[in-house]
Amino acid sequence: MNVISVQNLTKRFGSFTAVDQISFNVEQGEIFGFLGANGAGKTTAMRMLCGLSLPSSGEAKVAGFDLYKDAEKIKKNIGYMSQKFSLYEDLTIRENIRFYGGIYGLTNAEIKEKTASLSHTLKIDDKLNTLVRALPLGWRQKISFSVAMIHKPKIVFLDEPTGGVDPVTRREFWTMIFEAANEGTTVFVTTHYMDEAEYCGRVSIMVDGKIDALGAPQELKEKFSAKDMGEVFLKLARGAKRGDD
Amino acid sequence: MKQFLFFVKKEFLHVWRDKRTMFILFGMPIMQILIFGFALTNEVKNTRIAILDNSKDETTAAIINQLQASRYFDVQETIQVNSELVPAFQAGNIKLAIVFPENFQEQLLHTHSAAVQLIGDATDPNTANTLINYASAIIIDYQSNLRNQIKFPYTIKTETRMLYNPQLKGSYNFVPGVMAMVLMLVCAMMTSISIVREKEMGTMEIILVSPIVPIRVVIAKMVPYFILSAVNIGSILLLSVYVLDVPIRGSLLLLVSECLLFTITVLALGLLISSIANSQQVAMLISLMGLFLPTIMLSGFMFPIENMPLGLRIFSNIVPAKWFYMIVRNIMIKGVGFEHVWKETLILIGMTVFFMVVSIKKFKTRLE
Numbered sequence: 215m216n217v218i219s220v221q222n223l224t225k226r227f228g229s230f231t232a233v234d235q236i237s238f239n240v241e242q243g244e245i246f247g248f249l250g251a252n253g254a255g256k257t258t259a260m261r262m263l264c265g266l267s268l269p270s271s272g273e274a275k276v277a278g279f280d281l282y283k284d285a286e287k288i289k290k291n292i293g294y295m296s297q298k299f300s301l302y303e304d305l306t307i308r309e310n311i312r313f314y315g316g317i318y319g320l321t322n323a324e325i326k327e328k329t330a331s332l333s334h335t336l337k338i339d340d341k342l343n344t345l346v347r348a349l350p351l352g353w354r355q356k357i358s359f360s361v362a363m364i365h366k367p368k369i370v371f372l373d374e375p376t377g378g379v380d381p382v383t384r385r386e387f388w389t390m391i392f393e394a395a396n397e398g399t400t401v402f403v404t405t406h407y408m409d410e411a412e413y414c415g416r417v418s419i420m421v422d423g424k425i426d427a428l429g430a431p432q433e434l435k436e437k438f439s440a441k442d443m444g445e446v447f448l449k450l451a452r453g454a455k456r457g458d459d
Numbered sequence: 460m461k462q463f464l465f466f467v468k469k470e471f472l473h474v475w476r477d478k479r480t481m482f483i484l485f486g487m488p489i490m491q492i493l494i495f496g497f498a499l500t501n502e503v504k505n506t507r508i509a510i511l512d513n514s515k516d517e518t519t520a521a522i523i524n525q526l527q528a529s530r531y532f533d534v535q536e537t538i539q540v541n542s543e544l545v546p547a548f549q550a551g552n553i554k555l556a557i558v559f560p561e562n563f564q565e566q567l568l569h570t571h572s573a574a575v576q577l578i579g580d581a582t583d584p585n586t587a588n589t590l591i592n593y594a595s596a597i598i599i600d601y602q603s604n605l606r607n608q609i610k611f612p613y614t615i616k617t618e619t620r621m622l623y624n625p626q627l628k629g630s631y632n633f634v635p636g637v638m639a640m641v642l643m644l645v646c647a648m649m650t651s652i653s654i655v656r657e658k659e660m661g662t663m664e665i666i667l668v669s670p671i672v673p674i675r676v677v678i679a680k681m682v683p684y685f686i687l688s689a690v691n692i693g694s695i696l697l698l699s700v701y702v703l704d705v706p707i708r709g710s711l712l713l714l715v716s717e718c719l720l721f722t723i724t725v726l727a728l729g730l731l732i733s734s735i736a737n738s739q740q741v742a743m744l745i746s747l748m749g750l751f752l753p754t755i756m757l758s759g760f761m762f763p764i765e766n767m768p769l770g771l772r773i774f775s776n777i778v779p780a781k782w783f784y785m786i787v788r789n790i791m792i793k794g795v796g797f798e799h800v801w802k803e804t805l806i807l808i809g810m811t812v813f814f815m816v817v818s819i820k821k822f823k824t825r826l827e
Contacts, residue, residue: 264668286670294668298661304476305469316465317671345476362665 216275217242217369217400218263223272225258232258234423235272240402242368245395247414248404251451254420256404257297257373263402264294264371277368290318293362293370297377300358303347307338307357310346311364318365332360352383359390363399370394372403376410388413408444419447421454462671466679473653474683484649488641488691489698495633496703503589507535508555509547514563522575522601526557531593544578554580555590623792634699635787636760638718639780641691642725643754648746650684650729655742658733673822681726688722708794717790717804721783724807725750727814728779734821754780782806 218240225233233255240246250256261267263276265285274281277291301310308329315325333339336356346354355375362370376384388410395401403414411417411431418428427434427450431443440446474481508526512519526532535553538544547553558576567573577594579587624631657663666676692715699705707714728750736742755761757771758780764772775781782803789795
């Protein structure tokens, strides 16, 4: 079953076409990697799917709802973790959980239960009343992810969730992603790290606003006769006209 | 509704955690009222003056006595020769010198006219002017007493009465002004900064992805600052009534409702700023340059609007603080009722609706 289906989705800013007629489907429970160089249009595409930005043209359904007509229903069914921090630094972990649980309509009892189970799985029982500001980056990212999953969304969008995080924490983070996918949540993730691309069920590689390659990592490696995803990516990115921005 | 309460609670936590800002927000109005009330005053009180009396007769002695007796002047030195005048001004000991020529009384009695010289230190022109006026008034007063004694047949006496503020206290004027200033700062600047901060930190994205309705986000942001402002209004009014003796002659309920209306106007302005600005610095600059300065300059509280060139007079009409200032002054000092301030109130309501509509429209388009 497809939880995301996209046809010819396009976003133009003036004369600049940031996302150029992309089409793809994502199945339920899949870990879908969304790769591309800086400025390739990943974040713009993801923002459109989250309802943060209105497409210029094209069709898309997210969690079974139309992007244009049912944006509000989509919002209830997705979680989102942005490149920047998703947590409030001047609030404690507990207060952050309570706030995000609250705006997703969880009851007080549910929030309490979530807080307890979260602090248990993340082993942060003694840190619940610490300001987020005082936590190391890796912790914050793991808590951000848990908060994005607080309302058990059908799909979770992760925009470069592991940027700047140390390798050990990255591995732990991916363990959390696998667990979420096993429980049936679809994970839509953008990343810079090519080793992470190998963890994905399927990946798409965006170059200059278009999707140039799409498939399981193994397929792509065979197709481009590359030894790893890094090489696939380099071969594709060489043709790019847009530079880093 | 529950979502909304969660949001309001979070906003309160932000304000509460930032102790330094909170201290400024509550402390500033108190400081301003006290500074304006006791230090920054353009009233003349015990100004040091020098007297050069070349005549030394009964008349001059009487005039000097009257000057000394008034609470405006304090005769600091008695100078003997002309050449001591300039050094006295240079040393900054005196602000005004009064010079009586030789044979003052004789001239007055025989030629019916005598001149007295008032020399003011005009490095500060406003003060010099006020001092000269006060001194002249005292001398004229003496003169009219003199006339009464000799039964001069034709005299025009001016009887002045200063309505509403007989003691000409400066505090009557600035309490409404400080109120406008503080509300401007607390509401407009703090609201815009707190919204822009969410944009800057990236948390705004998360909020916009969540099912919470954007308009509720905006209103939730306003609630803590609205309450903060209400507290500030209270502390300003209490201080002005009990410390500065400024009366509230009109209805307190009307006054407070007008203050709350202005608070909402300014909150809407802050919202508008936040929809234009993309960083906290920009938001702060716009609030200071675009709101704070016009509030001080063009609301009529520092400089009378009637004396401004036509262009500025017209421009002052779009400064919300001008209308608020007029309303508060009328209610507090003149003691008038709603029938005399409804026009200004209507203008403020109109502005509020306009700012609200524009900023909510802008806020929505930013999502798309």
